[in-house]
Amino acid sequence: MSKYDVVIIGSGLGGLLCGNMLSREGYKVCILEKNKKIGGCLQVFARDKCIFNTGLNYTEGLADGQILNKYFKFFGILEHLKLKQMDKDGFEIITFKGKEYRFAQGEENFVNTLAKDFPNEREALTLYIQKLKQICHQFPLYNLDIEDESKTDYEVLFGESLTDFLKTITKNETLQNVLAGNNLLYAGVPDKTPLYLHALITFSFISSSWRMIDGSQRLATVLAKMIKNNNGTILTHCEVKQLITENKKIVRARLSDNTEIEGDAFISNTHPANTLFMLDENVSGKLYSKRISGLENTFGMFTVYIVLKEKTFPYMNYNHYLYKGDNVWTSASDAEGKWPDSFFLYTPATSKSDKFADGLIAMTYMKYDVLKKWENTFVESRGNDYLIFKKERAEKLIELIEEKLPGIKSKIKTYYTSTPLTYRDYTGTPQGSAYGILKNFNTPFKTLVMPKTKISNLFFTGQNLNIHGILGVSIGAVMTCGEFLGMDYLMKKIKGS
Numbered sequence: 001m002s003k004y005d006v007v008i009i010g011s012g013l014g015g016l017l018c019g020n021m022l023s024r025e026g027y028k029v030c031i032l033e034k035n036k037k038i039g040g041c042l043q044v045f046a047r048d049k050c051i052f053n054t055g056l057n058y059t060e061g062l063a064d065g066q067i068l069n070k071y072f073k074f075f076g077i078l079e080h081l082k083l084k085q086m087d088k089d090g091f092e093i094i095t096f097k098g099k100e101y102r103f104a105q106g107e108e109n110f111v112n113t114l115a116k117d118f119p120n121e122r123e124a125l126t127l128y129i130q131k132l133k134q135i136c137h138q139f140p141l142y143n144l145d146i147e148d149e150s151k152t153d154y155e156v157l158f159g160e161s162l163t164d165f166l167k168t169i170t171k172n173e174t175l176q177n178v179l180a181g182n183n184l185l186y187a188g189v190p191d192k193t194p195l196y197l198h199a200l201i202t203f204s205f206i207s208s209s210w211r212m213i214d215g216s217q218r219l220a221t222v223l224a225k226m227i228k229n230n231n232g233t234i235l236t237h238c239e240v241k242q243l244i245t246e247n248k249k250i251v252r253a254r255l256s257d258n259t260e261i262e263g264d265a266f267i268s269n270t271h272p273a274n275t276l277f278m279l280d281e282n283v284s285g286k287l288y289s290k291r292i293s294g295l296e297n298t299f300g301m302f303t304v305y306i307v308l309k310e311k312t313f314p315y316m317n318y319n320h321y322l323y324k325g326d327n328v329w330t331s332a333s334d335a336e337g338k339w340p341d342s343f344f345l346y347t348p349a350t351s352k353s354d355k356f357a358d359g360l361i362a363m364t365y366m367k368y369d370v371l372k373k374w375e376n377t378f379v380e381s382r383g384n385d386y387l388i389f390k391k392e393r394a395e396k397l398i399e400l401i402e403e404k405l406p407g408i409k410s411k412i413k414t415y416y417t418s419t420p421l422t423y424r425d426y427t428g429t430p431q432g433s434a435y436g437i438l439k440n441f442n443t444p445f446k447t448l449v450m451p452k453t454k455i456s457n458l459f460f461t462g463q464n465l466n467i468h469g470i471l472g473v474s475i476g477a478v479m480t481c482g483e484f485l486g487m488d489y490l491m492k493k494i495k496g497s
């Protein structure tokens with residue numbers, strides 16, 4: 001039986017980054033991935049020569065000197081990526097109550113651009129951007145220059161509500177809604193979403209926003225190559241079913257075919273609740289397991305991947321967020337009769353053309369409840385009624401897109417769809433949750449998951465730690481590897497690179 005220093009369960013961005021950092025420091029790592037393809041949400045798929053992302057539509061903070069740029073340089077991956085900066089004067093177009101509002105890149109540009117629509121709200125916009133910046137500054141890993149972490153009062157920081165904050169800076173309800181108009185990006189819930197979550201994500205995107213040309217799979221491929229160059233092992237078609245313990249430590253991971261992989265330490269890139277499910281409750285601790293498995297998860301998404309007729313539709317270097325109702329907090333919990341009442345839509349960047357788009361991706365929330373009927377089915381074998389359901393839903397979403405982009409229907413060659421069940425089955429996220437555990441300012445510390453667990457040689461990484469998204473998961477991976485290599489050592493290296 002092979003034995004490794006560190007066995008990593010899952011090859012999502014979190015697992016690959018840990019594999020990269022640890023293998024280059026001399027650890028003998030093995031990544032076990034249940035799917036045929038590595039990458040988790042970084043995976044893309046191709047249809048009719050069109051590449052579709054499944055979970056990385058755009059990313060942030062990659063300009064020189066910015067936060068993800070520093071991390072990606074440290075990981076050694078920046079130079080290998082093909083990036084396209086989005087429209088600096090409007091990378092997000094928020095359509096609310098029929099009117100379009102633009103989010104621009106750069107703090108001043110952001111304020112000046114929105115001030116054109118809200119001329120009496122310049123002060124509120126300035127306060128908004130200052131607060132976001134100040135919050136980012138309080139997180140040592142989002143601001144590598146912080147001198148004294150002890151000045152950060154996490155209890156206050158994690159307990160602030162996004163919607164309450166927006167009400168303190170302006171009485172203008174339209175502006176309050178517009179500022180939260182990209183909340184599909186973090187699955188915002190008005191009485192739960194903490195301000196810090198919005199701040200870390202939105203401020204990083206305002207700093208700079210980027211698309212990965214020809215899709216996000218390249219990120220996974222580059223990382224895998226580096227891991228293999230460092231003598232790391234990546235095994236696909238290896239689903240971990242059980243973690244076997246001796247003397248309260250994990251000694252082996254048992255796969256679905258009963259093969260066992262031995263390790264000194266284990267990092268789980270899968271959802272924490274699923275990980276604890278692989279363990280005997282007597283080892284993981286009943287209370288801990290109950291707390292983790294009881295945590296609420298974010299909503300899942302229904303997505304339409306549209307193949308466009310050749311050269312009929314322009315490439316849009318920005319995203320569209322549209323809300324049909326009178327607030328942007330439309331959620332999957334809304335009455336299904338209203339569905340869909342919002343969407344996020346964009347054209348992926350390709351190396352084929354700057355001018356025309358070959359595809360379009362549109363997504364909206366989908367309640368897991370509406371999928372209960374197919375809960376016990378698996379990808380590709382859910383039956384005809386599921387296909388009919390998906391078609392009906394896709395057509396409803398396309399109707400709403402047609403309202404925003406008149407004529408788009410005539411440009412569609414064909415389309416494909418996914419539901420939260422697709423994500424549940426591919427990435428293992430509970431109920432197809434898009435971004436994992438829901439952060440809640442009412443119970444902030446309960447919804448925080450740390451890399452260290454009750455078991456001394458088991459660690460978590462990935463979107464359920466820290467924050468979801470490429471930046472959040474990168475920082476989470478550094479936190480996890482800090483448990484092995486020391487945070488001071490890693491921080492020095494990141495700053496040095």
Ligand SMILES: Cc1cc2nc3c(=O)[nH]c(=O)nc-3n(C[C@H](O)[C@H](O)[C@H](O)COP(=O)(O)OP(=O)(O)OC[C@H]3O[C@@H](n4cnc5c(N)ncnc54)[C@H](O)[C@@H]3O)c2cc1C
Nearest residue numbers: 010012013014034040041055057058240428462463469470
């Ligand atoms: C629809 C959607 C849109 C998104 N858009 C953006 C965006 O525009 N920008 C952005 O920054 N972020 C976006 N995100 C979020 C981002 O993609 C994720 O936060 C991030 O990729 C998650 O990485 P991860 O490493 O935590 O896990 P995952 O990518 O979920 O990977 C987990 C891996 O573990 C494997 N696995 C699970 N169970 C087992 C097991 N038992 N044995 C072996 N392997 C297992 C899975 O197959 C998978 O490969 C989006 C997410 C979704 C769902």
